Amino acid sequence: MRLTAEGVGWTIHGHKLLDDVSLGIAPGETFGLIGPNGSGKTTLLRVLAGLQRPKRGRVLLDDRPMQAMPQRDIARSIAFVEQQADTHERIGAREVVELGRTPFLSPLRPWTEQDDKIVHRALEDVGMLPLAERLWHTLSGGERQRVQIARALAQQPRILLLDEPTNHLDIRHQLSILRLVKQLPVTVVIALHDLNQAMDCERIGVMEAGRLVDLGTPEQVLTAARLRRTFGVQADILEDPVDRSRIMRFRCAL
Amino acid sequence: MNLAATLHLPVVLRWRWVWLAPSTLFVAVIAGTAIGETAIPLETILKVLANRLWGAEHVVDRIDAGIIWNYRLSRAILAACCGAGLALSGVVLQALLRNPLADPFLMGISAGASTGAVAVTIAGLGAGAVTLSLGAFAGAGLAFSLVVLLARAAGSGTGGGRSAQAAGAIILAGIAGSQLFNALTAFIIAKSANAEQARGIMFWLMGNLSGVRWDDVTLGLPAALGGLLVCLWHRRALDAFTFGADSAASMGIAVRRVRAILIAVMALVTATMVSMVGAIGFVGLVIPHAMRFLVGNRHTRLIPASALAGAVFLIGADIVSRVIVPGQVLPIGVVTALVGAPAFAVILIRGTRTR
Numbered sequence: 001m002r003l004t005a006e007g008v009g010w011t012i013h014g015h016k017l018l019d020d021v022s023l024g025i026a027p028g029e030t031f032g033l034i035g036p037n038g039s040g041k042t043t044l045l046r047v048l049a050g051l052q053r054p055k056r057g058r059v060l061l062d063d064r065p066m067q068a069m070p071q072r073d074i075a076r077s078i079a080f081v082e083q084q085a086d087t088h089e090r091i092g093a094r095e096v097v098e099l100g101r102t103p104f105l106s107p108l109r110p111w112t113e114q115d116d117k118i119v120h121r122a123l124e125d126v127g128m129l130p131l132a133e134r135l136w137h138t139l140s141g142g143e144r145q146r147v148q149i150a151r152a153l154a155q156q157p158r159i160l161l162l163d164e165p166t167n168h169l170d171i172r173h174q175l176s177i178l179r180l181v182k183q184l185p186v187t188v189v190i191a192l193h194d195l196n197q198a199m200d201c202e203r204i205g206v207m208e209a210g211r212l213v214d215l216g217t218p219e220q221v222l223t224a225a226r227l228r229r230t231f232g233v234q235a236d237i238l239e240d241p242v243d244r245s246r247i248m249r250f251r252c253a254l
Numbered sequence: 255m256n257l258a259a260t261l262h263l264p265v266v267l268r269w270r271w272v273w274l275a276p277s278t279l280f281v282a283v284i285a286g287t288a289i290g291e292t293a294i295p296l297e298t299i300l301k302v303l304a305n306r307l308w309g310a311e312h313v314v315d316r317i318d319a320g321i322i323w324n325y326r327l328s329r330a331i332l333a334a335c336c337g338a339g340l341a342l343s344g345v346v347l348q349a350l351l352r353n354p355l356a357d358p359f360l361m362g363i364s365a366g367a368s369t370g371a372v373a374v375t376i377a378g379l380g381a382g383a384v385t386l387s388l389g390a391f392a393g394a395g396l397a398f399s400l401v402v403l404l405a406r407a408a409g410s411g412t413g414g415g416r417s418a419q420a421a422g423a424i425i426l427a428g429i430a431g432s433q434l435f436n437a438l439t440a441f442i443i444a445k446s447a448n449a450e451q452a453r454g455i456m457f458w459l460m461g462n463l464s465g466v467r468w469d470d471v472t473l474g475l476p477a478a479l480g481g482l483l484v485c486l487w488h489r490r491a492l493d494a495f496t497f498g499a500d501s502a503a504s505m506g507i508a509v510r511r512v513r514a515i516l517i518a519v520m521a522l523v524t525a526t527m528v529s530m531v532g533a534i535g536f537v538g539l540v541i542p543h544a545m546r547f548l549v550g551n552r553h554t555r556l557i558p559a560s561a562l563a564g565a566v567f568l569i570g571a572d573i574v575s576r577v578i579v580p581g582q583v584l585p586i587g588v589v590t591a592l593v594g595a596p597a598f599a600v601i602l603i604r605g606t607r608t609r
Contacts, residue, residue: 070508072508078504080504087498106490
């Protein structure tokens with residue numbers, strides 16, 4: 001399933017949060033979205049997820065304009081994991097994941113054994129099966145993020161959108177969430193803060209002041225010139241002696 | 255996570271309350287009919303019911319029959335309807351606005367109703383052609399509309415889409431609207447009421463079920479049942495709001511439509527109840543929390559449990575209000591607050607301790 005943005009724009013109080021963004025996400029790819037704070041990553045993800053209608057341009061799901069689709073139909077194809085979701089309710093991890101079946105249920109289409117299997121599978125995929133009966137507020141930040149990803153997987157989406165899922169997590173949990181996301185057999189669009197983590201994406205888009213200023217493979221995009229221009233930092237590209245991969249070291253630009 | 259699940263009761267046992275519910279309600283209604291200034295034996299009540307419902311021909315004292323059928327029974331049934339309606343409104347508003355302090359009167363409904371009531375009874379609006387109930391209903395509707403307009407204006411100022419701001423805008427607009435209408439009420443009372451009128455209004459505002467007749471039941475029962483059905487129909491949507499409106503939208507809930515429908519229906523139910531019996535506090539706040547504690551957060555169970563508990567609780571509160579001070583009827587709102595406030599404290603303390 002192909003997700004396309006065509007000239008998408010979003011303004012608030014005359015302030016441009018998104019400006020003429022055009023982007024095509026190919027089926028099966030892992031697409032990284034980077035950019036400084038306030039560059040429009042979250043707004044773009046929300047528009048792509050159908051949570052926010054663009055004020056200009058349009059978003060297409062295959063050939064269907066998303067504006068004309070019921071929220072329910074969108075949710076059967078696209079799942080969205082917020083940067084930080086929280087609740088005061090006393091709710092168990094499994095119950096959170098069960099919420100992901102919402103777009104497939106209705107007052108006339110009750111919960112079935114099939115739904116139980118999908119929820120079980122989703123919990124298994126994120127490695128949360130042993131903690132499935134724990135209460136939400138007893139889980140750590142990394143565990144909560146896993147539960148939210150499982151909730152999104154229970155929607156059986158073709159496209160998964162994640163907004164900085166590694167934020168506020170310690171390094172071990174950051175890496176395990178990223179490994180998990182990479183292994184998922186769905187199209188992934190992921191906003192990331194850590195540029196070295198973005199290296200693992202197949203393609204990267206760079207946001208700057210609401211515009212998509214660059215698009216390509218990590219090697220094409222993450223150049224010293226680009227990092228200086230968009231992020232205002234001096235970057236040196238190094239080679240990891242262990243696996244020969246590229247890593248970046250950052251310094252304040254002079 | 256709920257009591258039944260943590261105790262590992264078998265499924266059959268967990269669902270036993272499904273048929274327990276109507277019987278509990280029936281017992282409560284009978285108790286509400288039997289207990290009062292003159293206690294009436296159970297046998298007489300059942301005979302009167304049989305006479306009326308199945309056309310049986312038991313011999314019953316006519317005065318007893320009159321009290322049972324025309325006063326006590328209609329009163330108990332309306333108490334049940336009001337309790338259920340207010341509790342459901344509390345469940346819905348707490349879920350949609352994600353605020354544990356949300357209650358049915360949050361949207362300015364009780365403040366508007368009291369303004370409408372004093373406008374009719376004290377300021378003489380409508381020149382006698384308008385009843386207190388109609389005035390209260392109109393006032394509630396007016397206040398609610400104003401709060402919604404205010405919330406929309408405030409919400410669009412913050413970009414509209416973001417859920418937390420939208421919910422916050424509703425709560426702030428509700429507070430502003432309530433303050434405005436409370437001030438209007440105070441103004442009318444201060445300007446034109448004598449002490450006796452002011453006392454009467456105070457009494458009505460705290461909730462008053464005396465004077466309830468079958469006419470009221472024919473309005474209250476459809477309102478309560480309609481509210482229950484609308485809530486049950488949207489139970490999964492309400493569940494989906496657990497992590498906020500954005501999360502609900504990403505799971506396919508048409509957030510604006512669902513929120514508009516549910517808040518409008520609950521405002522209508524609440525306004526109907528308030529216009530008949532006054533603003534009975536604490537039911538809509540405490541019952542949903544108590545039921546979350548007992549049956550968990552899932553609305554499939556929470557909705558029927560809250561409706562039942564609200565109904566039984568208000569019948570009980572009505573009985574207490576009638577018998578606790580001999581020869582005098584207390585406003586029912588005094589009883590619900592006296593029972594509700596400590597109960598709420600206990601729930602809060604136990605709730606945080608189990609975390």
